[in-house]
Amino acid sequence: MQLLRQAARQARPRSIVIWSVVSVVAAIGWAMLALARGEDVSAAWMVAAALGSYAIGYRFYSRFILRRVLRADHTRATPAERLEDGLDYQPTDRRVLLGHHFAGISGAGPLVGPVLAAQMGYLPGTIWIIVGVIFAGAVQDMVVLFFSTRRDGKSLGQIAREEIGPVGGVAGVVAIFSIMIILLAVLALVVVQALAESPWGTFSVGMTIPLALFMGVYLRYLRPGRVSEVTVVGVSLLLFVIVAGRWVANSGMADTFTLSPRTLVVWLVIYGFAASVLPVWLLLVPRDYLSTFMKIGTIGLLALALVFTLPTLQMEAVTDFAGNGEGPVFAGSLFPFVFITIACGALSGFHALISSGTTPKMIQKETQVRSIGYGAMLMESSVAVMAITAACVLDPGVYFAMNAPPAVIGDTVQAASETITSWGFVVTPEQLTAAAESVEEGSLLSRTGGAPTLALGLAAIFSDILGGEAMMSFWYHFAIMFEALFILTAIDAGTRVGRFILQDALASTHPKMSRFRSTGWLPGILLTSAAVVGLWGWLLWVGVNDPLGGINTLYPIFGISNQLLGALALGLCTVLLIKSGRLKYAWVTAVPMAWVAVVTLTASWQKVFSGDPAVGFLARRDQYQEGIDSGQLLPGASDMGEMRTIVNNATLDAVLTGTLALLVVVVFLDAFRVALKAVSSPETVRLHEAPYVRSRLVAPAELVATREEKAELARAGLGPGGGFPAEPAGDAPDAEDGGTGGAGTGRADTREDGR
Amino acid sequence: MSVLAVPRRALSWVRWYVTELTGENAYARYRERAEREDPGAKVLSRREFEKWRTDRKYADPTAHHGCC
Numbered sequence: 145m146q147l148l149r150q151a152a153r154q155a156r157p158r159s160i161v162i163w164s165v166v167s168v169v170a171a172i173g174w175a176m177l178a179l180a181r182g183e184d185v186s187a188a189w190m191v192a193a194a195l196g197s198y199a200i201g202y203r204f205y206s207r208f209i210l211r212r213v214l215r216a217d218h219t220r221a222t223p224a225e226r227l228e229d230g231l232d233y234q235p236t237d238r239r240v241l242l243g244h245h246f247a248g249i250s251g252a253g254p255l256v257g258p259v260l261a262a263q264m265g266y267l268p269g270t271i272w273i274i275v276g277v278i279f280a281g282a283v284q285d286m287v288v289l290f291f292s293t294r295r296d297g298k299s300l301g302q303i304a305r306e307e308i309g310p311v312g313g314v315a316g317v318v319a320i321f322s323i324m325i326i327l328l329a330v331l332a333l334v335v336v337q338a339l340a341e342s343p344w345g346t347f348s349v350g351m352t353i354p355l356a357l358f359m360g361v362y363l364r365y366l367r368p369g370r371v372s373e374v375t376v377v378g379v380s381l382l383l384f385v386i387v388a389g390r391w392v393a394n395s396g397m398a399d400t401f402t403l404s405p406r407t408l409v410v411w412l413v414i415y416g417f418a419a420s421v422l423p424v425w426l427l428l429v430p431r432d433y434l435s436t437f438m439k440i441g442t443i444g445l446l447a448l449a450l451v452f453t454l455p456t457l458q459m460e461a462v463t464d465f466a467g468n469g470e471g472p473v474f475a476g477s478l479f480p481f482v483f484i485t486i487a488c489g490a491l492s493g494f495h496a497l498i499s500s501g502t503t504p505k506m507i508q509k510e511t512q513v514r515s516i517g518y519g520a521m522l523m524e525s526s527v528a529v530m531a532i533t534a535a536c537v538l539d540p541g542v543y544f545a546m547n548a549p550p551a552v553i554g555d556t557v558q559a560a561s562e563t564i565t566s567w568g569f570v571v572t573p574e575q576l577t578a579a580a581e582s583v584e585e586g587s588l589l590s591r592t593g594g595a596p597t598l599a600l601g602l603a604a605i606f607s608d609i610l611g612g613e614a615m616m617s618f619w620y621h622f623a624i625m626f627e628a629l630f631i632l633t634a635i636d637a638g639t640r641v642g643r644f645i646l647q648d649a650l651a652s653t654h655p656k657m658s659r660f661r662s663t664g665w666l667p668g669i670l671l672t673s674a675a676v677v678g679l680w681g682w683l684l685w686v687g688v689n690d691p692l693g694g695i696n697t698l699y700p701i702f703g704i705s706n707q708l709l710g711a712l713a714l715g716l717c718t719v720l721l722i723k724s725g726r727l728k729y730a731w732v733t734a735v736p737m738a739w740v741a742v743v744t745l746t747a748s749w750q751k752v753f754s755g756d757p758a759v760g761f762l763a764r765r766d767q768y769q770e771g772i773d774s775g776q777l778l779p780g781a782s783d784m785g786e787m788r789t790i791v792n793n794a795t796l797d798a799v800l801t802g803t804l805a806l807l808v809v810v811v812f813l814d815a816f817r818v819a820l821k822a823v824s825s826p827e828t829v830r831l832h833e834a835p836y837v838r839s840r841l842v843a844p845a846e847l848v849a850t851r852e853e854k855a856e857l858a859r860a861g862l863g864p865g866g867g868f869p870a871e872p873a874g875d876a877p878d879a880e881d882g883g884t885g886g887a888g889t890g891r892a893d894t895r896e897d898g899r
Numbered sequence: 900m901s902v903l904a905v906p907r908r909a910l911s912w913v914r915w916y917v918t919e920l921t922g923e924n925a926y927a928r929y930r931e932r933a934e935r936e937d938p939g940a941k942v943l944s945r946r947e948f949e950k951w952r953t954d955r956k957y958a959d960p961t962a963h964h965g966c967c
Contacts, residue, residue: 230928230929230932231955236919237919239916240916240919240920243916243920244920363949364949364950365946368945368946368949368950369925369926369945369949370923371921371922371923372917372918372921375921424953424954424957425950425953425954428957429953429957433921637960640957640960641960643960644959644960663958
């Protein structure tokens with residue numbers, strides 16, 4: 145013990161130097177981003193500010209949460225150790241689990257939101273992505289993971305029902321279901337906007353369906369379980385269909401694959417229904433492998449490309465749209481809308497579902513919630529930083545031409561160039577045409593939804609080091625494919641999740657309905673799938689036909705709903721902290737919860753009641769209704785039918801936003817009641833924690849083991865992954881090759897010997 | 900020899916990592932466990948096992964899917 149303390153003291157001067165340097169680097173990065181005016185800013189400062197801040201947040205804040213707030217106990221056995229069954233509960237090497245967890249939480253959200261938020265300049269978005277993740281997003285993921293681990297890996301919904309009560313529980317389930325539907329509609333809308341009128345994109349993305357079917361059959365019947373081999377084959381074929389898309393687009397078949405947004409909606413709805421009814425192994429499983437690989441591969445490639453090329457940011461630090469709230473991409477001022485738009489890159493309510501799903505059943509040590517929960521979310525946030533960087537390296541004129549709806553910029557390059565130049569972002573019609581030609585698309589005007597913009601940014605960065613101008617169009621369609629693949633997988637999986645929630649809810653209404661819960665009862669599956677697909681399909685149809693542009697209306701609703709879920713998860717964490725006697729530290733989740741609640745409820749209020757028709761749905765409804773009454777066409781509508789569509793959409797959006805906000809307020813009030821009760825009469829508190837069991841498992845807390853941890857592993861005769869120590873004498877362990885050195889021996893990590 | 904030692908170790912680490920991450924080692928682990936617990940019992944074939952594992956894993960879709 146004396147020795148340990150001495151070691152800690154000795155390490156201090158070096159540690160002080162290192163962390164001073166990191167702080168200075170981060171500070172310089174932030175200073176350059178914030179203070180540079182009227183000159184080009186290098187993405188290097190973005191990298192410095194982000195990585196420096198992440199490092200400080202991880203080293204100091206997450207350690208404080210782990211030790212002081214959660215008081216994670218290294219000696220307490222996790223569910224993976226106590227309930228090990230070789231199936232769900234399985235102690236898993238922390239480095240592998242980090243990969244699993246990251247693949248689970250990452251999705252299309254952090255790629256889309258930051259791109260849209262770039263309309264206010266690179267600075268507001270970047271600040272929230274980084275500050276938000278350190279103080280809210282990563283905290284939420286880590287704390288939920290911790291509490292779920294203490295409860296045998298129970299889901300967020302179960303924990304809410306047990307710890308808060310049935311009212312909050314039911315409102316929570318309804319909120320999650322509605323959020324799921326909105327999410328699916330918005331994601332589908334992004335795909336529609338990316339593929340409409342683009343034969344190259346439509347062909348290559350469409351080909352992923354037969355490709356997935358082939359992989360599915362291969363994995364099920366030809367060579368079961370050989371995931372890497374089928375993924376390699378799948379990815380090669382994927383690259384081939386991207387290249388082949390170009391031939392198709394330049395051939396007589398181009399017309400077949402040139403689809404209008406409405407046709408694409410029909411195809412997507414049919415796909416969504418089929419995918420959720422078909423057995424998982426046929427479509428979802430292979431898609432999962434393919435998109436996970438593409439996700440990790442592309443993000444890794446982008447990180448490398450950014451660091452190598454260090455492109456220059458062309459967007460202003462803060463544009464006028466941040467203050468005046470008249471931005472064409474989404475309306476409303478910086479507060480609260482930049483926070484709503486960034487959404488998943490800084491805080492995602494959905495991660496709470498993953499952090500309380502499989503990960504807590506696989507974690508070896510409570511102390512690993514820091515590297516896995518907090519660490520994976522920092523990685524996710526860095527993806528969002530890359531996305532906003534990619535959007536900001538584009539010429540701002542081109543950026544606005546791609547992201548403003550036709551109602552604002554018109555549908556010719558001349559009109560777009562005039563309007564955008566009048567905002568102060570000079571762009572010529574020739575530039576707009578050249579940008580479209582460089583990626584072999586007919587037009588890039590109003591390609592809203594974020595995906596095409598990100599794809600163009602990625603293509604510019606990638607082609608800088610790989611292939612030059614000639615490869616621009618390939619990289620563009622590669623990036624479109626990468627995003628569409630993600631999103632289609634999310635639609636497939638999300639429809640199933642929605643169906644599952646609906647089946648469960650229907651079954652619990654009446655004993656006679658319990659049949660709905662059965663996964664083998666086909667009519668039930670067909671009915672609930674149709675209901676879920678019908679709901680998001682309808683919302684998608686509304687979005688596609690919105691004369692004022694669907695993304696700028698639907699995306700804020702999605703952002704609000706996602707952040708509301710995050711506020712709920714943080715609220716639940718606060719209740720748990722208070723109930724478990726950690727009142728003193730409840731601010732760790734209560735402050736971000738309060739902030740997110742204020743942001744989202746303000747945004748909901750403004751979206752419904754704001755007097756500005758560009759922001760408030762009710763004001764917009766009244767304005768267009770008056771137009772209809774007086775027989776006058778207003779901007780955005782080309783006939784009276786469109787005027788009526790606008791009125792109907794505005795009413796629908798107002799009801800949707802209002803309902804969500806109300807649901808969340810109900811859950812909040814219920815949670816507040818429980819927290820108050822826990823503070824006023826602590827003797828009534830019943831925690832549903834699993835009892836303490838002493839841990840036998842040896843495993844380091846962080847990704848890289850400390851000197852003491854290495855010594856402990858060596859004493860136990862284990863490799864770097866940890867595991868169960870050998871039994872003393874007599875009970876000889878079989879094949880205990882853990883101590884022979886080399887990371888490869890990690891194979892023995894999760895093997896359990898003669899317990 | 901020593902020149903190749905580092906890349907070889909890195910390669911074997913990557914191979915181990917990928918096997919773990921994709922769950923390709925699940926069958927070997929299952930088999931080992933099953934044989935240890937009851938050497939006489941019938942062990943599923945790889946095909947049966949993978950089929951059973953996939954269906955089981957996806958039975959509750961809420962458990963392992965994030966969307967954003």
